Every structure is written in structure tokens, then in C-alpha cells.
Amino acid sequence: xxxxxxxxxxxxxxxxxxxxxxxxxxxxxxxxxxxxxxxxxxxxxxxxxxxxxxxxxxxxxxxxxxxxxxxxxxxxxxxxxxxxxxxxxxxxxxxxxxxxxxxxxxxxxxx
Amino acid sequence: xxxxxxxxxxxxxxxxxxxxxxxxxxxxxxxxxxxxxxxxxxxxxxxxxxxxxxxxxxxxxxxxxxxxxxxxxxxxxxxxxxxxxxxxxxxxxxxxxxxxxxxxxxxxxxxx
Numbered sequence: 001x002x003x004x005x006x007x008x009x010x011x012x013x014x015x016x017x018x019x020x021x022x023x024x025x026x027x028x029x030x031x032x033x034x035x036x037x038x039x040x041x042x043x044x045x046x047x048x049x050x051x052x053x054x055x056x057x058x059x060x061x062x063x064x065x066x067x068x069x070x071x072x073x074x075x076x077x078x079x080x081x082x083x084x085x086x087x088x089x090x091x092x093x094x095x096x097x098x099x100x101x102x103x104x105x106x107x108x109x110x111x
Numbered sequence: 112x113x114x115x116x117x118x119x120x121x122x123x124x125x126x127x128x129x130x131x132x133x134x135x136x137x138x139x140x141x142x143x144x145x146x147x148x149x150x151x152x153x154x155x156x157x158x159x160x161x162x163x164x165x166x167x168x169x170x171x172x173x174x175x176x177x178x179x180x181x182x183x184x185x186x187x188x189x190x191x192x193x194x195x196x197x198x199x200x201x202x203x204x205x206x207x208x209x210x211x212x213x214x215x216x217x218x219x220x221x222x223x
Contacts (some may be wrong), residue, residue, distance in 0.1 A: 029172070034211045043204045043214035044155070087154070091208050099145065101155040 117215025141207035169188030
């Protein structure tokens with residue numbers, strides 16, 4: 001199982017681009033990388049998922065280098081409502097696999 | 112998109128009683144569901160893996176007799192906290208496997 005490491009916290013200001021990096025040095029060949037957002041007293045919410053290179057959706061981009069040992073979640077022009085904890089998870093999508101959470105990154109967006 | 116419904120969202124119970132938490136996949140079948148526990152300002156801790164039609168697999172240190180898991184259908188898994196004590200107070204979150212994980216909204220359990 002690929003262990004993930006993220007910064008414990010990050011600060012940003014409204015309107016800035018935020019990049020959160022996750023290390024997963026022992027990622028397996030068929031593992032995907034998924035990022036989740038969690039607000040207090042709520043379940044995590046899916047943000048973005050990818051396997052390699054770059055993935056972009058309406059809320060974020062995910063950058064994965066060729067060696068796949070890390071990934072970077074990019075949030076463009078953050079707002080106060082983006083203050084949350086962000087988790088990256090690594091694992092197989094379909095086969096039996098358990099998903100363990102790392103510490104996550106607490107993003108604090110200031111006005 | 113895919114939705115996992117978790118009920119109740121919050122519950123208060125007396126010490127010694129049992130509480131059941133339901134987790135339903137609303138528009139897809141979930142052969143595998145996961146139950147997590149989260150303490151304040153901490154990450155999610157995997158408690159057990161629930162597989163439809165078979166016994167749940169518990170993580171090390173999780174008491175299977177205290178946290179009973181039943182996954183009787185492809186859309187429903189339940190977690191029953193038996194003989195609850197104040198130290199069982201926590202935020203419990205279920206999730207279902209669907210190209211990754213889809214999470215329920217969580218249940219805040221308070222044992223008084």
C-alpha cells in the first residue's frame with residue numbers, strides 16, 4: 001500500500017493559486033491518485049483523480065510527474081470557502097483495496 | 112453523480128445502549144464499503160471493510176464485537192456500536208467503492 005505524505009498545513013490569500021503536493025514514493029504501477037476535500041463535520045468530497053501527466057476539471061488541476069512518486073493539486077484563485085482539509089489517496093480503482101488516509105493538508109485561506 | 116446516504120447525521124445515546132448507523136449507495140451497487148472513524152482535528156482512521164454477503168474485515172485494534180458491521184445487500188451497510196461508552200463518541204464516516212471512494216456525510220455520535 002502506498003503511503004502518502006503531505007504538508008500539515010498551508011496558508012493562502014483569496015485570489016491566489018494554491019499548490020498542494022503529496023509524496024507517494026512506493027506507488028504501484030496500476031495505482032491511481034485521488035484528491036478529496038473535507039469540511040468540518042462532513043464526509044470527504046471528491047475533487048480530482050488521475051494516473052499520469054495532467055488532469056483538469058472545473059475546480060482543480062492535478063499534475064503528476066513521469067515517475068509518479070508525487071502529485072500536486074492546484075487550486076486556481078482560492079476563496080474563503082476553499083478553507084478545508086485536503087487529502088490525497090493512492091490505490092487501485094476497481095480491485096479489492098483498502099484506502100488509508102494520511103494526515104491531509106489543512107488549507108487556511110485568508111481575506 | 113454517485114451518492115452515498117448516511118443516517119443519522121447525529122445521534123446522542125446513553126451509555127450501555129446500542130446505536131445503528133446506516134450507509135446506502137443510492138444509485139449504484141457497492142459490493143465493498145468502508146467504515147472510518149475520525150477524532151477532532153485528526154485524519155480518518157479505517158475501521159473495517161464491509162463486503163456484501165460476507166464477514167467484514169476489521170483493522171487491527173478495532174473490536175469486532177463492539178462495532179458490528181452488516182452488509183446484507185448491494186446498497187446497504189450498517190455499523191452498530193454496541194454497549195456504547197463515552198469513549199466511543201466520535202465522527203463515523205462510511206464510503207463505497209466506485210472508481211475510488213464515494214463518502215457519506217458522516218454521523219456524529221455522542222455517548223452520555
